[in-house]
Amino acid sequence: xxxxxxxxxxxxxxxxxxxxxxxxxxxxxxxxxxxxxxxxxxxxxxxxxxxxxxxxxxxxxxxxxxxxxxxxxxxxxxxxxxxxxxxxxxxxxxxxxxxxxxxxxxxxxxxxxxxxxxxxxxxxxxxxxxxxxxxxxxxxxxxxxxxxxxxxxxxxx
Amino acid sequence: xxxxxxxxxxxxxxxxxxxxxxxxxxxxxxxxxxxxxxxxxxxxxxxxxxxxxxxxxxxxxxxxxxxxxxxxxxxxxxxxxxxxxxxxxxxxxxxxxxxxxxxxxxxxxxxxxxxxxxxxxxxxxxxxxxxxxxxxxxxxxxxxxxxxxxxxxxxxx
DNA sequence: TCTGAAACCCTGTGCAA
DNA sequence: TTGCACAGGGTTTCAGA
Numbered sequence: 001x002x003x004x005x006x007x008x009x010x011x012x013x014x015x016x017x018x019x020x021x022x023x024x025x026x027x028x029x030x031x032x033x034x035x036x037x038x039x040x041x042x043x044x045x046x047x048x049x050x051x052x053x054x055x056x057x058x059x060x061x062x063x064x065x066x067x068x069x070x071x072x073x074x075x076x077x078x079x080x081x082x083x084x085x086x087x088x089x090x091x092x093x094x095x096x097x098x099x100x101x102x103x104x105x106x107x108x109x110x111x112x113x114x115x116x117x118x119x120x121x122x123x124x125x126x127x128x129x130x131x132x133x134x135x136x137x138x139x140x141x142x143x144x145x146x147x148x149x150x151x152x153x154x155x156x157x
Numbered sequence: 158x159x160x161x162x163x164x165x166x167x168x169x170x171x172x173x174x175x176x177x178x179x180x181x182x183x184x185x186x187x188x189x190x191x192x193x194x195x196x197x198x199x200x201x202x203x204x205x206x207x208x209x210x211x212x213x214x215x216x217x218x219x220x221x222x223x224x225x226x227x228x229x230x231x232x233x234x235x236x237x238x239x240x241x242x243x244x245x246x247x248x249x250x251x252x253x254x255x256x257x258x259x260x261x262x263x264x265x266x267x268x269x270x271x272x273x274x275x276x277x278x279x280x281x282x283x284x285x286x287x288x289x290x291x292x293x294x295x296x297x298x299x300x301x302x303x304x305x306x307x308x309x310x311x312x313x314x
Numbered sequence: 315t316c317t318g319a320a321a322c323c324c325t326g327t328g329c330a331a
Numbered sequence: 332t333t334g335c336a337c338a339g340g341g342t343t344t345c346a347g348a
Contacts, residue, residue, distance in 0.1 A: 004226070005221065006222050006223065016218060019216035020218065023181065024181055024214040027326090028324070038334090039326070040332075042326065046326095051222065054219075056178065056180070056217050057181040057217065058217050058310060059177055059180045060213050061210060061211060065209050067161075069162075098313050099307055100309050101305070102305075103230075103303075103305055104306055105230075106302075106303050111306065112300075145260035145262055145263075145269070146260075149251070149259040149260060150257075150259035150270075151257075151258055152256065152257050155225055156225070183340090184341075184343090193316085194316070196318080196343075196345095197317075199342075199343065200315080
């Protein structure tokens with residue numbers, strides 16, 4: 001039986017907490033933070049990477065600083081819930097660069113997207129040119145986030 | 158006048174694209190990717206960090222692999238839109254570790270949260286013990302994400 | 315602001331416990 | 332699985348263009 005989740009001990013959890021905040025921490029720094037030798041940290045981090053717990057490392061960019069200050073949440077309803085309709089939509093939506101995230105929601109053929117855009121003109125463009133043109137899309141409803149209150153670095157491990 | 162966003166040239170954009178996917182890339186790797194010497198990359202990356210474009214580096218963790226497979230979107234309505242009510246709520250919500258993100262939405266005193274939880278029991282606990290207990294909260298409505306369709310590494314730079 | 319070189323520090327392997 | 336030590340490679344500073 002394939003395991004859905006990986007067993008982590010308290011060293012692993014400490015390392016993960018550190019690496020979520022400081023993804024470029026050196027093994028020296030990790031060793032000091034978790035009380036383990038550098039090579040032990042190296043081996044554990046490698047194992048976490050190989051197990052897929054750590055998928056990648058990323059620079060976290062301030063969206064406002066790069067001129068993308070608007071996060072917009074969009075609900076999309078499809079005309080059909082047939083498997084084929086869903087996967088066609090998912091394939092199409094994956095190519096839209098402004099879609100930061102897309103989730104299939106419970107209770108019907110509804111998707112929730114987070115769009116990252118420059119301004120309302122940009123939003124209108126993505127809405128009209130990209131979203132509503134995808135076959136099967138019946139309804140598109142947008143709500144703008146005025147402000148980001150919390151963007152947590154660490155998961156509740 | 159304070160600038161809202163920073164001017165980026167094509168080297169900066171290339172570096173940012175690379176660092177969003179490979180946050181631990183070496184300066185050697187960056188140099189090869191953008192066609193600049195290592196020390197030039199170092200200087201540019203430092204500048205991006207200091208300008209706040211790069212806020213931090215993070216290990217990107219697979220939420221399912223660590224036993225947190227449920228993303229739940231929650232809409233919260235407050236009884237009052239008074240400044241004080243909003244900041245009291247925001248202060249309280251920031252302490253809830255399961256809240257991965259929280260946005261103040263347009264059009265009223267509505268917040269949108271993304272919760273990261275283990276299972277429905279965990280969701281119920283957070284809902285009943287944490288969210289509905291915050292003073293001023295009138296309505297809390299949850300929708301579960303069945304599947305993550307897109308989680309894009311790169312912003313549309 | 316760039317490149318290239320030099321010094322230093324970190325990474326990663328081998329080995330013993 | 333850990334810690335230690337060593338070799339190789341990466342990071343960072345500095346000089347010159």
